[in-house]
Amino acid sequence: MRMNNKLLILPNIYLLPLIFLVYTNQLYANEPSELGFLYKQVIDAPKNKSYNDAISKVIAVKDKYKGDQQSLFAINQPLTTLYSYVGQYKKAISFPTDEPLISEDLIENLSPISAVEKILTMSKETQIVMINEAHHIALHRTLTTSLLQKLWSSGYRYLAIETLSKRDVDINIRGYAIERSGTYSNEPVYAEMIRTAKKLGYQIITYDDSSGSEREKVAAKKIYNASFSINKNAKVIIHCGYSHILEKNIKDNRIWLANELANLTGVNPLTISQTNLMESKTLEFENPIYNKILNKFNPKKPIILTDNLGGVWSTMPGQQDVDVVWPRTTYTNTRPDWYIKNHDLISFEGKWCRDKYPCIIEIRRKNELNAIPFDRLRIEEEPNEKVVLRLPLHESIIFGFNANGEQVFKGPTKNH
Template structure:
């Protein structure tokens, strides 16, 4: 696990260059797979899993990420008797309701994501409207490279991970609701195992907090940056969240989405997912109103973990894409597609011309597959590309 995290830090310094080198941002799955086979670097599992995620291949992204650990997929995961008994002392509650209720008495919420898992971004997006009602006005994003003042959507140059549709949708939704969206990533090139990065991230957030002392903040970060206690990477000493506590004395409400997320191969899933067995994303709470965080000896110190249910495919798409209730299934007529395979990208009106992020992407290999986009009410430009990335059809689509 530690090796993976150290490798991931290495990628952060490379991603901007790699993104600029690619002629096409959104790729066919076969081309991503070919790039993976030709890439002999240690980071290929991580970069490829993000490539799959960015182009809409959720499961392939998870499967590729899992491959780096050489885990035996035939071996069933089991809990110890002690862990099982401990977990049974908690009961599931709806994660969204729990977070919104608790947010009323918080000033700073930090929620994380895995950078190859667009589901985490969809869940954070589903919180935005209710958090705004509860007084939250600032959304801080680790992945954002530019200031969005005066812009109501992200563009390709706004960041590396922000190129992914659900990340772009999160930014668009936040801006439309009224959030001030800001980036807080460190720009330091100091090589000290990430310690300076954690400090500078915290300093950038605290600066905005000090300028807006009465405001409430939501911070969306990657992986262990939300750890309040001892992070898994010793060279950090303290993670970003721990540094914020150190600088301000404010105790953030920290929400981990990554520890018990589903894997690309079902047998690799944590047994906790099966034990919860709910249709909704859950946070486990005991009689003392304490949330489950993994174990009684969890030195990382977070406030709660979300256990998302295993993805179900509905209308040929992941069911959680419709978690924001205003999204609808939009069928692509076969007559619109003259060549297969086809890559279909849906851009909000007037955003494609400004280098915007597509609201959704799907790939259709043959004419027997259902072409369903998941979009909210708006006007769109639909682009259809052939295997050579040539636009073979372009039309307008209104979703009401």
């Protein structure tokens, strides 16, 4: 692949994540392009505590392509993913979304219902529940987390996770994610989803370690071997990215994971999308129907739209079963309310950064310092307003890292 004037040409949002994840190491090892360089920053930042440096390097590349929307589209994915790692949620949602063709008239006769409750009802008609995410939107992981307890009560025992690496062979024993566990699992909300699943008793399935045309087929086989081949009545949740939930693909001839699993198991999966109707930094980056749904129904929690017969609405009928629509994010003390609610909080103190910025603050459980932090936040400059971080239930330690990733502070916290 040769990069000339354009960094990368992408017809829609789904192609970029295909390049990333497990295959990123192969990509930047074999491809000297700037695209490979950008994803190397995403892979290496958690290893080296070099989030500030990685963000600066990606921004420097972005500045070279001002006015080139196709290239900026490609650059935004690694940049917003890095922002998600360090708790900068407002910056992470500055990514344009794909726009399925939707008639606005279709929502006129629909009604909202709790997404969680409707998914639970629909999950009883299948053995496979597939939930997708945009990899830079940490909020999407909370839907799966909120379903884990209730789906466990319905007999679901397996959680298959796209981002996990086969290098971490002990995750089911350890019960929580560490740096080498995967890529997106370095983000705190993702790590808490894994921890919650293990606490409930789920068996975690690592499945996505193949590339090229065989990726979906190999992934389906790995999930099958770890679950249905052991127990034909197994029930499996799959948390994956973007198009992997497509049961049929009308854009091209690619067969995605949902289709492969259906063919292999004979089970019709419940396929749930969160990626077609997402909030963004500006309205121009959003699917127009998203704002119309919010104005019409004013949801306070994630919803699914249904008709008067109880049938669910999908932006891509025949390809995915249902769309989840989230309300817009509100913020308190610079943090998303959905992220900090129901948690003890601690106010940021400049001494944690030695009053030098930018810096990274991490909150880690005292007895599991190798685990992914419970909270991580990048402070770009001295705050002029109150900034908070969330605390776990048990004793925790505050770590401060300077712009070079060097530890400059370590101290205990007190839960309130």
